[in-house]
Amino acid sequence: MRLDHVSYAVARDSFVSTVQWLGSALGASFTDGGVHPRFGTRNFVLPLAGDTYVEVVTTLDHPAADRALFGRAVAERAAQGGGWLGWVVGVDDIAPVESRLGRAADEGHRVRPDGFDLRWKQIGVRELIEDPQLPYFLQWLVEPQEIPSAAPRTATSIQGLSIAGDPKAVLEFLGQPAEHPLEQTDVTWVDAEEDETGLIAVEFATAKGPVTI
Numbered sequence: 001m002r003l004d005h006v007s008y009a010v011a012r013d014s015f016v017s018t019v020q021w022l023g024s025a026l027g028a029s030f031t032d033g034g035v036h037p038r039f040g041t042r043n044f045v046l047p048l049a050g051d052t053y054v055e056v057v058t059t060l061d062h063p064a065a066d067r068a069l070f071g072r073a074v075a076e077r078a079a080q081g082g083g084w085l086g087w088v089v090g091v092d093d094i095a096p097v098e099s100r101l102g103r104a105a106d107e108g109h110r111v112r113p114d115g116f117d118l119r120w121k122q123i124g125v126r127e128l129i130e131d132p133q134l135p136y137f138l139q140w141l142v143e144p145q146e147i148p149s150a151a152p153r154t155a156t157s158i159q160g161l162s163i164a165g166d167p168k169a170v171l172e173f174l175g176q177p178a179e180h181p182l183e184q185t186d187v188t189w190v191d192a193e194e195d196e197t198g199l200i201a202v203e204f205a206t207a208k209g210p211v212t213i
Contacts, residue, residue, distance in 0.1 A: 001089050001091070001181060001182055001183065002051070002089070002182065002183050002184070002185075003052050003087060003088070003089065003090070003158065003161075003185045004053075004089060004090030004138050004149070005052055005053045005054065005055055005087075005088050005148065005149065006052075006054055006055070006084065006086070006087050006088070006161070007055045007056075007084070007085040007086055007087075008022065008055065008056045008082075008083065008084055008085060009056075009057050009058065009073075009074045009077035009078050009082060009085040010078055011058065011078040011079075012058050012059065012060075012061075012078075014058075014078075014082060015044075015058040018056055018082065019056050022046070022054065022213065023046065025211055025213060026046065026054070026154070026211060026213075027154065027156055027206050027207055027208060028046055028154035029046075029153075030045060030046045030054075030056065031044065031045060031046070032044055033045040033110060033112065034110040034111050034112050034113060034118075035060065035110055035111070036070070036109070036110045037109070037110070038107070038108055038109065039064060039065070039068040039071045039074075039108060040062040040063070040064030040068055040071035041057050041059055041060060041068075041070060041074050042057070042058060042060060042110075043056060043057040043058075043110075044056045045148045046154070046156075047148055047149050047151060047154075048152050048156050048157050048158060049152050049155050050157040050184060051149045052149055052157070052158050053148045053149045053152075054158075054202075055148075058074065058078065059074050059075050059078065068106075069106070069125040069126055069129065070122070073085060073128055084198065084199040084200065084201075084202065086132060086134075086136065086199050087135045087161055088122075088135055088137070088138050089135045089137050089138070090137075090138055090140070091137050091138070091139050092139065094121050094122075094123060094137060094138075094139040096175075097123055097124070097137045100175060101124070103123070105122055105137075105139070106121065106123065106125070107119070107121055108120050108121070116146060118142060118146065118147075118148075119140075119141040120138055120139060120140050120141055120142075121138070121141065122136055122137065122138045123136065123137050124136030124137050124173075127173065131169070132165075132197050132198030132199070133164065133165030133166070133169070133170055133192075133197035133198055133199075134169075134170060134173050135170075135174070155207060156204055156205065157204065157205050158185060158202060158203070158204055158205075159185075159186060159203045159204060159205045159210065160185060160186035160187065160188060161182075161185060161186070161187050161188070161199060161201070161203075162187075162190055162199070162200050162203070163187060163188070163189060163190065163198070163200065164189075164190040164191070164192030164196060164197050164198055164200050165189070165190075165192055165197035165198070166197075167181075167187075186203075201213065
């Protein structure tokens with residue numbers, strides 16, 4: 001399985017400053033990703049080398065943020081002071097995951113500032129809310145050259161994730177028998193209390209050396 005992206009959630013009043021801080025730390029500028037009307041959220045994205053990207057996301061003052069699972073997940077993380085919301089696994093076909101979880105994926109879209117309508121399906125946010133160590137799954141419904149990780153403008157890349165939790169539970173959720181869950185991305189498992197699980201740090205390789213956030 002491959003890492004599609006990592007999400008960093010913040011409150012609306014910290015959104016711009018967080019985008020600027022992360023961009024400075026990683027040595028590259030984020031771009032405006034646009035609004036997710038079905039989820040009541042918006043984001044800025046930074047495409048990275050290695051076919052991944054970082055998303056900084058916040059809620060909108062819109063009813064969808066209270067109704068949609070993703071909007072609720074972002075709001076809850078922001079209310080805790082902000083930070084890493086989670087990690088997202090990219091799949092070419094989300095149907096087997098839908099079958100395993102027993103429900104249909106949610107459809108998402110956002111219109112980029114250039115007018116392109118970026119579309120995808122995602123599933124697993126419900127489980128992420130209940131157990132933050134778990135990822136959610138995403139299948140892009142556009143051509144590869146249109147996805148956010150395409151055409152990175154920086155050599156910065158994600159080298160590893162530190163996840164507090166139980167690797168057995170995560171691997172079972174992924175349907176992955178192998179001990180190493182992600183291709184090309186190191187995962188370090190950190191012991192944690194049950195109410196403190198989740199993505200706690202991301203290690204990046206930058207032109208100035210490793211950076212951990």
